[in-house]
Amino acid sequence: MRTSESQGTTSSGDEEDFPLYFGEWIKCRRQELDLTQEQLAKLASCxxxxxxxxxxxxxxxxxxxxxxxxxxxQIPSENQITFIKAARGELSATCLRSILRGGISQPAGDPQPTSGYLPRTLTQFIGRQPELSALSKLLQDPQCSLLTITGPGGIGKTRLAIELASKQQPMFPGGIYYVSLDSINSPEFIVPAVAEVFELTFSGGGDPEDLLINHLADRSGQPFLLLLDNLEHLLVHSSYPCEKEEIFLLLPRLLERVPALKILATSRERINLREEWLFELHGLPFPLHTQFDRLEDFSAIALFLQRARQLKVNFVVTPEEYPRLIEICQLIEGMPLAIELAATWVDVLSLNEIALEITKSLDFLSNRFRNVPERHRSIKAVFAHSWKLLSNDESGVLCRLAIFRGGFQHQAAEKVAGASLPILMSLLSKSFIQHLENGRCDLHALIRQCALEKLREAGHFEATCDQHLRYFVSLARCAQKMLRSEQQAEWFSKIEQEHNNIRAALEWAFTPGAPPDRVEEGLCLISSIDRYWAVRGHIREGVTWLERGLQFSEKMSLTRAKALRLAGWLVNHGNDSQTAIRLLQESVVISRQLNDVVCQADALDTLGDVFWRHGDFAKARDCYAESLELYRKEGNPLSIGLSLASTGRLHVDYGYYQEAELFLNEGLAFIERTPDLRGRGYCLNALGRLALARGEMKLATERFRQALRLNYELGHMVDLSECLQELAIIKAITGDENCASLLWAAATAIQNRSGFNFPMNDTVYSQAPASWLQTASLSEEWKEGEKMSLDQAVAYALET
Structure with a gap:
């Protein structure tokens, strides 16, 4: 039961839980009729x-x-007009209350309660239904008496708050009162501004705050809402901080003395009162590059098109322009004000030109309308207004944080930008940074762009980039060991999280004209996370970065030798054996001259891989033998085990099964002394190939599935896809060609995304039925397999 704060009356839990927007009502009604989404779609022909x-x-x-x-x-005929109006957004979901309970709803023509205190909106409100639902539930919560919508400038806080208030009028029969604080320049004027809305004048003596509180407390007792819009500029540090704090204590005093009151506020910065409930607002949803169906279902797209058609009535977007429209919304991350500013140019520029101008300069995102507040006439004006909220220390940290891409954790922010926890918390509370998953934070793309301009103006851009690069080189060196430890799965994910930061660091390292030491740091960064590029399917990208760095690197350095070894290994995944051999031979020469045993052994071992795939057994065997000898001298059990496994796999493919079994068993014994899952998976896969070659299908299936589970745990795209293909071949051999085609297609799709090609001369191919290999890609199962997600493909391979 819920108790009314003002009247002491109760309302049922059913009423409290009534759907707050039309979509939620649809879901409740569907479930009431025991229909799935698929069944309802079929009934409604959609x-x-x-x-x-x-x-x-x-x-x-x-x-x-x-x-x-x-x-x-099954809406009764007498209620269908009401239902259709609610569906179209002309009525609120509350008019459907009695339909859901089986009764008769109010007539469609009945007027909804209105308030004369909310500003009139002249444009259609688009999207934000989930936000409206969540905020409505918060306002209905008796414990929530002060609710603040926070977010960066231009994110749509005011428009959302007005729309929310307008839909809550039945909940506040005492009225909804809107107070714009935009034009107020001191906290002491908040009381007069609120009093003016309630038509209260201070003509006699007495304290204005007490008079206001007493006036509101003497009201009828019906619930009412006070909407305080744009509080942020009144929260900045002032010459009279004590006076400012005293003024803002007005809000809890009001709530204590006036139980019928709720306060809804908008601010770029949280108010920081104990009574405050926060709702952080982000950009509108926008599609990915590949999502071209029903674009207007995404609120960011719908807003752009609506504003564009206000300027150009016949404005249409052709299918060829869809990618540019999506790019515009992505560049500005769904920020409503930026979308509107971009849309004002459709009568002058094409969508391609608009996208290009946004990337070139934020000056482009400006407004040509006369009746728009000065602080909303451009993105730079929005940023300038927000910039005043910052102390010098905060502004400096914010500029340096703009170097990060894809977010950052506190440790990185501290090392690169000098960001202490109090400063980060302050920037978060002022909506300059936002929370991401896993404890990370980030800047909105447009805030980042503005902050980078400030960083360049201050002359600190290069030093900050250098610090950013050094931090990620240090992280990569730590990762080199951890990617072979019992925590390797966690660290592969950690590096994946930092992928965009690594890209930014490498872009800086390999900028044309970069000094040699910076290029060396970049190559060190790439080489230290060597496993990552193949394991997570970024082979092509890894090769591209290595090519850029190697053209600028010094000719005789260990860093170059390691980078050449990695480049040869990655290139070999794409079946370019000649280039791989050239790169690896240079790596061997340099590492020998520098007398580095490990790098020399790594390069020789990788050369063995190349010759194995190229079909040269003798050269592959010799390279593996030489590298194994060096590894045994060096004494690393993982390196020894992997070298033995590679040698054993080579012998499997050339029919030397007895020798292969000895190599593989010894290799697995070495690897199992280490926590390396990737090495274990590799060795189990080779044992699976041995069982397959001997015709032991059950054992081969078991080995391949063991390897698949390990590679799936790591997210190792290359080895995982190879396991899927080997399991497909077993299915084909045993007569289940439909299943085989599906698995083979799923594996091929993964390899295409990763930049890896399964070598056509692999001996496993020779064991598959030739007729199936020729026709598999033409089957319906192939089409189905291509569409499978990674999770689906692995689950299918393990279950069938």
């Missing part, structure tokens, strides 16, 4: 995607679809 979007609140159905939904959801 796609499951459409039902999903409607229930998530990301789109309104067309009138035709609303009529079909009314019939499918």
């Amino acid at each position: 796609s499951v995607f459409a039902i999903r979007k409607i229930e998530m609140g990301e789109r309104h159905p067309s009138r035709q679809l609303a009529e079909l939904l009314a019939k499918s959801l």
